[in-house]
Structures are given as structure tokens and as C-alpha cells.
Amino acid sequence: MRAGNGRKSATPNESHRVLPGSDNAAPGLPARKTAARLLAAVIDKKTPLDGLTDNEHGHPQYLALEARDRALVRAILATALRYRNTIGALIGSRLDRPLPVNATALAHVLHVAAAQILFLDIPDSAAVNLAVLHAKGDPRTARFSGVVNGVLRELARRKERSLSAALAANRDAPEWFAHRLEEVYGAETATAILAMHRVEAPADFTVVSDPEGWARKLGGIVLPTGGVRVASLDGAVPDLPGYAEGAWWVQDAAASLPARMLGDVRGSRVADLCAAPGGKTAQLANAGAHVTALDVSASRLRRLRQNMERLRLDVEIVEADLMNWEPSAAFDAVLLDAPCSSTGTVRRHPDVPWTKSPQDIEKLAGVQARLLSRAALLVRPGGRLVFSNCSLDPAEGEAVIAAFLAESAGYERDPLKPGDVPGAEDFINERGELRTTPAGFSLDDPRISGLDGFFAARLRRKS
Numbered sequence: 388m389r390a391g392n393g394r395k396s397a398t399p400n401e402s403h404r405v406l407p408g409s410d411n412a413a414p415g416l417p418a419r420k421t422a423a424r425l426l427a428a429v430i431d432k433k434t435p436l437d438g439l440t441d442n443e444h445g446h447p448q449y450l451a452l453e454a455r456d457r458a459l460v461r462a463i464l465a466t467a468l469r470y471r472n473t474i475g476a477l478i479g480s481r482l483d484r485p486l487p488v489n490a491t492a493l494a495h496v497l498h499v500a501a502a503q504i505l506f507l508d509i510p511d512s513a514a515v516n517l518a519v520l521h522a523k524g525d526p527r528t529a530r531f532s533g534v535v536n537g538v539l540r541e542l543a544r545r546k547e548r549s550l551s552a553a554l555a556a557n558r559d560a561p562e563w564f565a566h567r568l569e570e571v572y573g574a575e576t577a578t579a580i581l582a583m584h585r586v587e588a589p590a591d592f593t594v595v596s597d598p599e600g601w602a603r604k605l606g607g608i609v610l611p612t613g614g615v616r617v618a619s620l621d622g623a624v625p626d627l628p629g630y631a632e633g634a635w636w637v638q639d640a641a642a643s644l645p646a647r648m649l650g651d652v653r654g655s656r657v658a659d660l661c662a663a664p665g666g667k668t669a670q671l672a673n674a675g676a677h678v679t680a681l682d683v684s685a686s687r688l689r690r691l692r693q694n695m696e697r698l699r700l701d702v703e704i705v706e707a708d709l710m711n712w713e714p715s716a717a718f719d720a721v722l723l724d725a726p727c728s729s730t731g732t733v734r735r736h737p738d739v740p741w742t743k744s745p746q747d748i749e750k751l752a753g754v755q756a757r758l759l760s761r762a763a764l765l766v767r768p769g770g771r772l773v774f775s776n777c778s779l780d781p782a783e784g785e786a787v788i789a790a791f792l793a794e795s796a797g798y799e800r801d802p803l804k805p806g807d808v809p810g811a812e813d814f815i816n817e818r819g820e821l822r823t824t825p826a827g828f829s830l831d832d833p834r835i836s837g838l839d840g841f842f843a844a845r846l847r848r849k850s
């Protein structure tokens with residue numbers, strides 16, 4: 388199959404004009420075009436997918452679609468990103484020579500179609516025909532429409548034979564990320580983490596009470612950490628039983644652990660810094676603390692307020708930058724769930740490794756160090772401070788804490804002991820810190836296994 392030669396290859400700067408005669412009204416074509424456009428934004432411009440597919444402020448092309456097509460676009464993109472290298476290798480194997488490096492528009496059309504053919508429940512013929520129409524309608528790809536047709540038909544014809552070998556031969560992550568996981572966790576754990584990144588995460592719920600009852604009503608299981616896990620949801624979260632009455636909130640099992648590391652907070656004054664959208668605020672308020680929830684983002688605080696209203700939890704909400712916030716008195720306990728690279732959430736956000744870089748991790752580690760030094764000033768003598776985030780990288784976790792302790796004589800470790808947070812015993816490291824990865828909670832069925840990657844350390848301000 389010919390990919391065309393370098394001289395004739397398309398340039399990324401060509402316009403997105405639609406060629407005359409292309410069938411723009413074909414059912415399903417706008418969804419495929421949108422998927423390719425958003426894939427380009429993620430891969431070429433490093434734009435996070437969450438923003439592009441936000442139902443209020445998302446990409447205009449996405450917002451123009453009906454709800455069903457939006458869901459299709461999200462499914463195509465999640466699949467195309469989760470299996471990006473496997474898909475790329477299979478496309479490559481059907482080409483005589485690699486695609487020219489600047490033929491990115493063509494690559495995105497092929498990846499969007501291949502994701503459907505290889506992994507989604509969509510007829511191969513529909514995926515191929517729409518990709519060909521798509522290619523014909525865009526001046527950047529029109530001359531490659533024959534290549535698109537040939538490559539995708541071959542891919543569909545041989546998928547039974549080639550897919551499992553390709554899955555075994557490829558790591559579905561950018562090289563920097565796979566390499567870093569291996570360096571930090573060793574080859575075996577890195578492989579297990581990357582395998583979990585291919586699987587859609589289950590839905591986890593933190594319940595106000597009666598986990599067994601809610602597991603039955605939601606069709607799930609009770610996790611060792613006390614939350615409820617459902618393999619996949621039937622419909623939208625607000626339509627589930629218990630939503631309106633505030634009986635639970637959606638929160639990954641790992642994300643539920645840092646707030647519990649503060650211990651018994653009943654009646655204590657607790658500051659949840661970097662609080663929005665409020666999963667940990669809800670845990671602390673539900674446990675009986677007087678919570679001050681602070682965040683710098685007004686829009687994220689709006690979501691926090693709505694969540695607290697639904698859960699009927701009373702918390703003080705402060706919109707401020709932690710770096711210059713001056714509360715009137717110190718707190719009994721402080722939780723700092725700092726902004727991070729989010730590399731622990733790849734199962735839910737498969738764009739993360741493709742949009743983040745080692746430089747982002749380095750920059751975020753600096754932000755975390757500054758926020759931690761600031762948060763440390765807000766704890767009363769003898770009080771506890773928990774620092775957490777959802778990065779898999781020790782530069783944003785273990786190293787931040789080690790550096791903080793090295794220069795903060797007024798603080799000491801308050802190591803986590805087995806039993807402090809029931810169900811988290813397997814995740815306590817030798818320094819008494821919490822470290823989870825998606826390879827944890829490994830059950831027989833991968834669809835109900837795993838948890839987000841999280842780090843949390845507990846410190847005490849010396850009296």
C-alpha cells in the first residue's frame with residue numbers, strides 16, 4: 388500500500404476547506420471529522436481532552452454534535468489514545484513506507500477509523516467508507532483517499548490474525564512515559580501499569596453509609612477500602628439511584644485515601660487546600676470536621692458548591708490563591724491535594740501521557756513544593772498535614788516530601804501504620820507514605836481491577 392511520497396505530502400498549514408463534491412451530509416461523517424480534529428488537538432497541540440469535550444466550553448465542532456454523536460466521539464478518542472501505538476503499528480504494517488512526518492491530518496483520519504475497526508462495535512464497512520469520504524473532502528488528504536481505502540480494508544480483513552500479536556508487541560504509551568515508569572517501578576510493575584492503562588476504569592463511589600446496600604442497588608462490589616465499585620455504568624451518573632438524595636459521590640478508590648489519613652477529624656477545624664471539585668472536602672465534612680475548602684478556580688468552586696448542596700454538607704468555601712491567603716487562625720489539620728501531572732489517572736484520561744512531558748512534571752514539582760511550604764504555615768503546632776496528588780512520578784511525590792523535610796525543622800513524618808486507613812495496607816511504603824498505582828487491587832477481571840495512581844504523605848507540625 389502506498390502512502391505517497393515525501394514531495395507530494397500534505398503540509399499541516401493547508402486550509403481545512405471542504406472540497407466540492409465531498410459528501411458532508413453522510414450520516415456519521417461529522418462525528419468522525421470531529422474525532423480526527425480533536426485527536427489532532429491532543430496529539431499535535433497537546434490540548435487536554437477534558438476541555439475539548441466539555442459540554443459547555445468544549446470545541447465548537449464537538450458542541451455542534453447531538454448527544455449520541457458526542458458519546459461516539461469520546462469513545463473513538465478514548466480508544467484511539469488508549470491503543471495509540473498498537474494502532475499506529477498496525478497501520479504502519481499495511482504501508483509500503485512510513486507516512487510522511489507532516490502528513491498528520493492523514494494519520495489522524497487513519498487512527499480514528501482504525502480505532503473503530505479494531506476495537507469498537509461499529510461495522511468495518513461504515514468505518515472505512517466514512518474515512519474515505521472524510522479523506523476526499525479535505526485538501527490535505529484528498530490525494531490519499533485510495534491509500535486510506537486500501538489500508539483500512541486490509542486492516543479489517545486481517546484484524547483477527549494480527550491484533551493480539553500487535554497488542555503483545557507494543558507498549559501503548561509515549562516512550563518517555565513508558566521509560567520513566569520502568570525506571571521508577573521496574574519492568575514488571577511498569578508492564579502491569581501499562582496493561583491497566585488500556586482498560587477503561589470502573590466507576591468508584593464513596594458512600595455516606597451502608598456500602599453493602601449501595602453495592603446491591605448500584606450493581607457493584609464493596610472494595611477493601613470501603614467504597615463501592617461498578618464495572619460500567621448504565622446511563623448517566625445523575626440518573627443513578629441515590630444521586631438526588633446525596634447518598635454517595637463518585638471518587639476513585641485511591642482518591643478516597645488521603646483525607647482518611649488525617650484520622651478522626653470529628654469536631655476539628657480542617658483546611659482542604661486545592662479542594663475543588665470537592666471529593667475530599669465531602670469526606671472530611673461527612674466525617675464531622677468543620678471544613679474550610681479553598682481553591683483558586685471560581686468555575687471549579689462552583690462545582691464544589693453544587694456537590695456540597697447535593698450532599699447536604701455544610702462547608703466554608705474560599706476562593707483564593709493559597710500562596711497569598713491569610714486565614715485568621717491556624718488549623719488542627721490541613722490537606723493539600725496539590726495540582727499535578729495527573730499521570731495516575733491515565734485509565735480515565737488516556738490523553739494525559741500524550742499531552743504532558745517530563746518538563747511539565749518538573750515544573751509542577753516546583754509548584755507543589757511552593758504550595759506545600761505555604762500550607763505548612765497554616766497548621767497549628769501538633770497538628771497534621773497531609774500532602775497528596777494523583778501523579779505516578781516520585782518527582783511530584785516522594786521527592787517533594789523529602790526536600791520539604793530536609794529544610795523544615797518544624798515538621799516530622801507521621802508515618803502511616805497498617806490499620807490507620809483500613810484497606811490501604813498494601814499501599815504503604817517503607818517510609819510510611821501511601822503509594823498506589825493502577826496495578827494495585829488486581830482482581831480476576833481487569834474491568835473491576837486497579838485504582839488511580841496516588842501519592843500521599845502524612846506529616847506533623849512539632850509542638
Ligand SMILES: C[S@@+](CC[C@H](N)C(=O)[O-])C[C@H]1O[C@@H](n2cnc3c(N)ncnc32)[C@H](O)[C@@H]1O
Binds near residue numbers: 661
Ligand atoms: C487535584 S485538583 C484538587 C482535587 C480535589 N482535592 C478533590 O478531591 O476533588 C487541584 C486543585 O488545585 C487548585 N489550585 C491550583 N493552584 C492553586 C493555588 N495556588 N491556590 C489554590 N488552589 C489551587 C486547582 O484549581 C484544582 O482545583
